Amino acid sequence: MNRRVCRVALALLAPAPLAGQSLLYRSPNMGGTWVPDAGVVQFNFLHRFYVAPSAGDHKVTNFPTFTLAAGLGKGLDLGLHYATNSLLITSPYTPNETELFARWRVWGGADGSPGFAVSFTPAYNFAAQSVDGDVQVDWNWQRLTLAGSIRMTQHGLGSDQKARAAFAEGLVLRATRYIAFSGDVASFLNPTVQAAWSAAVNFQIPGAPHTFSLQASNAGTNTIQGASIASPFGKVLYGFEFTIPLHLKRFGPWFGKETAPAATGDAGTAAATIDVRSMAFRTDSVTIQAGQTVRWSNADPLIHTVTFEDPGVAGSGEIPVGGSYAKRFDMAGVYHYHCTPHPFMKGVVVVK
């Protein structure tokens, strides 16, 4: 296997960041107990569709739901679900469904933390003109997530409009760190309403905070009401969801706020500078005199480290994206080092 392929293969094994909401911890029709961190806006795009089977036609009807949720800190967020082809209110037909919601995670840690998490989600659905709400409990244990929620709606659903409370149960099974299978069922305590179900295979994109899913469901939209009732359309919809956390701090440069990358380690002029780029120390061997300094500059969009094989030699810790680390070598010797998250990245400093 050539070296580059080897590097890519090893990079895939590096820990996946969980900096945003992950579909590996939530089934398609469950709101989840996730709340974005303060300063993070979560953007999720759910797109379901139906392909009319009529020969030579294959007209695609789309049912998208956009989720935007801003983390406020202290386990709180404020969000919006917006669906442009809702099947919730058919008389009179109301195609646009907007739901404003707040979520308060009263118990439990960040998305994917082991153990229990509990959240309250009060909401207002403008299409249904209904005050809705949901209490969800998640339980994460190794590869498994079990979720249960109780949903209440002010305005009843179903032909007799009497369905006001629904129970939803969800399950996620993580086959690997990057792939999970999930499903859920939500049903109102009323026989005039058909239960909503969904099933999905979910993927974490390696090295990115994004996840996506491929899914099937009989429900159209991802609001509390929309995810609790089978669409009157009576068809299975297929679709995908993509989750994108937007870290507001990253957009500083748009507004002229260039943050100086962190420089750590020893001060002074470096006798040698090593570019860290494309998952490699570009100069993998440098020779200096005792008392001189070497600087490593991280030009990758990933964190790297300079970690010496000799545990008695202090290394860099994490070198942030765009940051650098400098070390002065006072004793002659041969100093081998590697990067802790990417152990295939190796280099050596020879001190005469």
Ligand SMILES: [Cu+2]
């Ligand atoms: Cu590295």
